[in-house]
Amino acid sequence: ISADRLNSDSGRQVNEDRIMTITRVDNESMPTASTCIKILFLPYYKTEKKLISMFNKALEYMDKSGFALE
Known part of the structure; x- marks a missing residue:
């Protein structure tokens, strides 16, 4: 795996985690x-x-x- 792809995958996971966290907070506050x-x-x-x-x-x-x- 190239360093660029590894960083890209890592960034994608961070973004997915952020989306899940935001979604969880929004659902709980509704x-x-x-x-x-x-x-x-x-x-x-x-x-x-x-x-x-x-x-x-x-x-x-x-x-x-x-x-x-x-």
Whole structure:
């Protein structure tokens, strides 16, 4: 094995490890459907504007987590 190929393979493994680590962290940090719903119903909102704002945030979390919004 040439030194260039060895370095290339080593670099590829580092990149694959980095991708796996990032994927693992992202999956663990994603909110569940239950978390999204609790964002809406646990707090008391004094204004309709605040409720709408938090509802939109909950929908964004659900969308990022892969829940269908249709």
